[in-house]
Amino acid sequence: MEQKMEQKMEQKMEQKMEQKVEQKVEQKMEQKMEQKMEQKMEQKMEQKLSKSQMADEEMSTMYYRALGKLVLHGRRKKSEPHAGILHNILRVEMSVYD
Structure with missing residues (x-):
């Protein structure tokens, strides 16, 4: 009984950690993409002077x-x-x- 409870708790903790890591990775990727897009737009605007x-x-x-x-x-x-x-x-x- 106790082992099952411990396993469930461990699984929940692992899932939470995985979700957090995935969220952080996604956020970083989104930020990088946004920065790249902003830089490209700025370059285009500068060229259009x-x-x-x-x-x-x-x-x-x-x-x-x-x-x-x-x-x-x-x-x-x-x-x-x-x-x-x-x-x-x-x-x-x-x-x-x-």
């Missing part, structure tokens, strides 16, 4: 460069429109790329 996006980035750097020049040249007069100064500087910057 189009020329227009690169041009937009270039324009924004020129914009901030022009803003930096405005700051370096000091305060503007109240009569001068800020957008006009920025436009003039940007026009000069853009003529370099033409």
Whole structure:
């Protein structure tokens, strides 16, 4: 009687341990697959950076460069429109790329 009870308990414990191990292995495999998929998606997105996006980035750097020049040249007069100064500087910057 006692032996049967012990055997049943041992079997239950073994089954529980096997289940835990299987779950851990499955989780690790799923995580690895998810990471691989995420990396692939990120690589694809990086490769899809189009020329227009690169041009937009270039324009924004020129914009901030022009803003930096405005700051370096000091305060503007109240009569001068800020957008006009920025436009003039940007026009000069853009003529370099033409």
